[in-house]
Amino acid sequence: MKSMKKFFMLPVLAAGLVLGACSADEKETSDAEAVTDTASVENLTIGLSSDVGPLNIYTGNLDWLTDMVYDKLFSPSPYVDEPTPWLAESATQIDADTWEVVVRDGITWHDGEAFTAEDVKFTYEYYRDGPANRHTHHVSEVPQIDEISIGDDGRTVTFECGYACPSLQTITFADLPILPEHIWSNVENPRKYTDLAIGTGPFKLTEYVADQHYILEANNDYFMGAPTVGKITLPIIADSTAMFNALKSGQIDASSKTVPAELVSTFKGDAQFKLAEATNLSIVQFGLNYQKAPFDNEKFRQAMSLAVDRQAIVDTILLGQGRAGDKGYPHPDSPWTNPELSTPYNTAEAIALFEELGYKDTDGDGFREDINGEALQLSIKVSSGEPIYVRAAELMVEQYKAVGINMFVEALDPTTFAAHNSEKNFDTYVSLIGPHGVADPDQFIMSHRSGYLWAKEMPYAKMDELVTKWMAASTIEERKTISFDMQTLYNEQPTAIALYYPEEVYAYNAEKFDGYVESLGYGVINKFSFLPEATQQAVSATQPVIVE
Amino acid sequence: MNRRFSYFGKKLFQYTLVLFVAISINFGLPRLAPGDPLLYFFDESTIKELTGAQKQEVLDSVGLGGTLWEQYIQYLKGIFTWDFGTSIKYAQPVTEVIADKLLWTVTLILPALLLSAVIGVIIGAYSAWNRGRKRDIGFLTMMLTFQAVPGFWIGMLFIAIFAVQLGWFPTYGAVSIVQDGTTWGFIKDVAWHLVLPIATLSIATVGSNYLLTRSSMLESLGQDYMTMAEAKGVTKKTLIFNHGLRNALLPIYTQFTMSLGTLIGGSVVVETVFSYPGIGRLLYESVVARDFPMMQGVFLMITFGVIAANIFADLTYPLIDPRAKSSAVHKGGQ
Numbered sequence: 001m002k003s004m005k006k007f008f009m010l011p012v013l014a015a016g017l018v019l020g021a022c023s024a025d026e027k028e029t030s031d032a033e034a035v036t037d038t039a040s041v042e043n044l045t046i047g048l049s050s051d052v053g054p055l056n057i058y059t060g061n062l063d064w065l066t067d068m069v070y071d072k073l074f075s076p077s078p079y080v081d082e083p084t085p086w087l088a089e090s091a092t093q094i095d096a097d098t099w100e101v102v103v104r105d106g107i108t109w110h111d112g113e114a115f116t117a118e119d120v121k122f123t124y125e126y127y128r129d130g131p132a133n134r135h136t137h138h139v140s141e142v143p144q145i146d147e148i149s150i151g152d153d154g155r156t157v158t159f160e161c162g163y164a165c166p167s168l169q170t171i172t173f174a175d176l177p178i179l180p181e182h183i184w185s186n187v188e189n190p191r192k193y194t195d196l197a198i199g200t201g202p203f204k205l206t207e208y209v210a211d212q213h214y215i216l217e218a219n220n221d222y223f224m225g226a227p228t229v230g231k232i233t234l235p236i237i238a239d240s241t242a243m244f245n246a247l248k249s250g251q252i253d254a255s256s257k258t259v260p261a262e263l264v265s266t267f268k269g270d271a272q273f274k275l276a277e278a279t280n281l282s283i284v285q286f287g288l289n290y291q292k293a294p295f296d297n298e299k300f301r302q303a304m305s306l307a308v309d310r311q312a313i314v315d316t317i318l319l320g321q322g323r324a325g326d327k328g329y330p331h332p333d334s335p336w337t338n339p340e341l342s343t344p345y346n347t348a349e350a351i352a353l354f355e356e357l358g359y360k361d362t363d364g365d366g367f368r369e370d371i372n373g374e375a376l377q378l379s380i381k382v383s384s385g386e387p388i389y390v391r392a393a394e395l396m397v398e399q400y401k402a403v404g405i406n407m408f409v410e411a412l413d414p415t416t417f418a419a420h421n422s423e424k425n426f427d428t429y430v431s432l433i434g435p436h437g438v439a440d441p442d443q444f445i446m447s448h449r450s451g452y453l454w455a456k457e458m459p460y461a462k463m464d465e466l467v468t469k470w471m472a473a474s475t476i477e478e479r480k481t482i483s484f485d486m487q488t489l490y491n492e493q494p495t496a497i498a499l500y501y502p503e504e505v506y507a508y509n510a511e512k513f514d515g516y517v518e519s520l521g522y523g524v525i526n527k528f529s530f531l532p533e534a535t536q537q538a539v540s541a542t543q544p545v546i547v548e
Numbered sequence: 549m550n551r552r553f554s555y556f557g558k559k560l561f562q563y564t565l566v567l568f569v570a571i572s573i574n575f576g577l578p579r580l581a582p583g584d585p586l587l588y589f590f591d592e593s594t595i596k597e598l599t600g601a602q603k604q605e606v607l608d609s610v611g612l613g614g615t616l617w618e619q620y621i622q623y624l625k626g627i628f629t630w631d632f633g634t635s636i637k638y639a640q641p642v643t644e645v646i647a648d649k650l651l652w653t654v655t656l657i658l659p660a661l662l663l664s665a666v667i668g669v670i671i672g673a674y675s676a677w678n679r680g681r682k683r684d685i686g687f688l689t690m691m692l693t694f695q696a697v698p699g700f701w702i703g704m705l706f707i708a709i710f711a712v713q714l715g716w717f718p719t720y721g722a723v724s725i726v727q728d729g730t731t732w733g734f735i736k737d738v739a740w741h742l743v744l745p746i747a748t749l750s751i752a753t754v755g756s757n758y759l760l761t762r763s764s765m766l767e768s769l770g771q772d773y774m775t776m777a778e779a780k781g782v783t784k785k786t787l788i789f790n791h792g793l794r795n796a797l798l799p800i801y802t803q804f805t806m807s808l809g810t811l812i813g814g815s816v817v818v819e820t821v822f823s824y825p826g827i828g829r830l831l832y833e834s835v836v837a838r839d840f841p842m843m844q845g846v847f848l849m850i851t852f853g854v855i856a857a858n859i860f861a862d863l864t865y866p867l868i869d870p871r872a873k874s875s876a877v878h879k880g881g882q
Binding site: 051053056058059060131132133134136137189190191192193194210211212213215233235236237238239241242245246248249250251413414415416418419420421422423431433437446447449450451452 | 581582583584586587588589590591592593594595596597598602605606609610634636637638639640645704707708711712715718719720721722725726820821822823825829830833835836837838
């Protein structure tokens with residue numbers, strides 16, 4: 001009997017221990033007093049949630065990690081209005097279609113070879129003419145760089161575009177990582193290239209074990225100042241729970257994966273951890289298949305936008321960790337977004353529009369039939385790997401029910417979802433679009449050509465007119481004004497409705513290292529967090545907001 | 549002799565046929581799922597920007613540009629030359645990636661299978677002998693609980709208690725990234741990382757071994773030879789283990805040998821919870837990346853494993869049960 005009691009007590013004991021493990025209050029904080037310098041550290045371990053290969057831009061890609069090893073002509077990114085010269089010493093717009101860039105002297109690649117203007121020319125031509133990658137269209141189409149030449153001084157690179165390219169400095173130069181010609185000119189097939197990346201960046205990739213870890217070591221000769229961290233180890237921990245358990249147990253010092261809303265409280269109040277809030281310039285969007293009925297009608301899309309209560313999604317699903325998408329698309333924090341955009345929630349107006357279009361409930365079942373009187377049932381496809389989006393979609397089913405639109409959720413495995421999405425095999429979908437999609441103004445144009453927000457073979461007179469003006473504009477200010485008009489037009493009849501702007505929360509052990517800064521669109525785990533303060537200031541990196 | 553040859557010939561034909569069908573399914577199955585390797589190289593919005601020629605160039609660059617028939621022939625040739633192609637995600641030969649992961653998987657799964665079988669059999673036999681008593685009901689309840697509780701939950705519970713709260717074991721990985729450089733240090737480190745995953749896997753599978761042993765043992769205990777042995781005055785231990793358990797072991801042995809076949813497939817759940825770099829996770833990652841060559845390679849390994857385990861069971865079963873031997877030869881000669 002005694003043993004039986006012990007046996008039945010086991011689950012109770014286990015549950016108690018788990019609760020204890022999850023309680024932040026019980027953590028001892030005495031170690032904190034011993035630590036004095038948290039602005040620089042010899043070793044840092046940051047958990048990584050996915051394996052992106054040996055930082056070969058042609059296979060897996062994670063922008064902040066690529067950025068640790070490679071540099072761009074300007075920094076930090078296309079998501080700020082005035083990037084700082086980086087590998088470039090200066091850039092000058094000669095005329096509407098021409099730019100001259102003077103590259104820095106005295107920089108070396110991680111293997112000791114000198115960085116030259118030839119590397120810049122090679123990289124841009126390789127992205128344009130070589131195997132396609134995510135940068136290709138930023139050289140071949142928007143903008144369209146036709147000619148690249150090097151001046152007699154060996155340091156001046158001239159870029160000539162096929163049409164006006166006033167955003168070359170602010171967008172393109174701040175987006176494309178520069179590759180070493182002496183290595184990449186010998187790569188036969190970049191998609192099978194497994195050598196460790198060689199860049200000019202602040203960290204050298206010294207070890208990569210697939211599915212296990214990366215090791216980055218400081219490039220102490222870095223031209224923008226020696227890094228403040230000597231070595232960064234990045235273990236790959238795919239499971240979210242395992243990641244935060246590793247952080248709590250002290251096995252890692254920070255997580256590159258952001259903390260889900262339901263886990264934030266487990267880190268709050270624990271002196272050794274800090275929670276930094278950052279805007280990753282991403283949007284959780286509700287995509288509509290504008291190539292098929294009923295979404296091929298701009299008023300129907302407008303009604304769909306009016307009928308979704310974005311604030312309810314933020315309050316109910318995100319527990320307040322995010323902002324309602326009532327400023328529309330692109331991201332409102334991007335300097336390239338029209339601050340006047342508004343996508344209100346108004347069910348009365350939505351109902352009026354549905355009625356006007358002829359979508360009426362003729363059989364009294366509470367749901368509207370289509371204009372031919374046929375039942376209308378629309379699916380919301382969503383990746384099963386994103387439970388938050390699944391829950392958001394379920395809430396939207398209820399919201400649309402309130403205006404008489406019958407919708408249902410289809411959760412698909414992540415790759416099947418991506419396949420359906422890329423093949424346009426959906427009515428609607430919920431997914432996340434990152435800063436490259438919603439904070440880069442050139443990408444907004446590209447998205448209207450590629451089939452994502454619009455397909456170039458489909459007529460769209462008003463937008464086409466604006467695009468023509470945009471292409472002719474020779475200054476960045478003119479471009480910005482026209483972009484604002486495009487965004488206004490887009491949000492009146494959106495093909496991807498902004499549901500909410502996620503507010504990301506990063507957790508890190510502040511007793512180990514506390515030098516993190518936010519770079520817009522990159523969160524706090526970015527290369528500037530590991531560079532000297534003067535360099536951080538040069539790229540306008542900001543102190544993150546700490547969640548109390 | 550002829551009868552025996554005919555029996556083995558028939559078995560060989562059966563296995564060859566099964567192998568061929570399985571090999572063909574392994575090729576077709578990955579391609580039936582929506583999506584292709586382009587989804588690994590490009591995100592959903594970028595993929596829409598690619599022209600047909602660019603898509604073809606990507607598929608050509610990873611060896612998937614030919615027609616299905618050409619790919620199938622290439623795949624069959626590869627099997628005979630032990631060349632399963634190059635992984636799309638890892639950009640390395642499939643065989644090399646599998647060999648690396650297989651070592652970790654065997655290190656994890658084999659001890660867990662053995663531990664689970666040994667504990668399940670011993671407690672199952674003990675429980676059956678004490679049928680209806682409190683200790684039997686106690687073990688039965690415990691094992692049914694283990695059987696019902698999902699493996700990932702056990703793993704998460706262990707991590708929360710023994711790694712996060714007590715700090716005795718690591719929360720993730722198969723080996724520490726920083727080593728002391730000695731072989732003994734490496735072995736200790738690997739063992740330290742294995743404790744929680746093995747415990748999780750053992751607990752998650754011990755229930756079925758226990759229940760099978762208990763029911764098989766109960767059947768044995770009711771046989772006349774047990775009464776006879778008891779009447780002869782053999783000791784309790786001999787009675788349970790030599791007379792009862794020995795006869796009850798047959799279905800358990802079958803289950804164990806069959807489970808050896810699944811060993812190669814690893815355990816997706818446990819490997820994911822503990823971020824363990826085994827075959828289970830490899831397969832999952834390959835499916836997500838639609839890495840056709842890798843999926844084919846792993847499926848093929850699992851197929852070989854299951855068939856090899858079946859052959860092993862077929863060949864060794866008559867050794868522990870002579871009735872099977874005479875029956876097999878008899879049937880083979882018909």
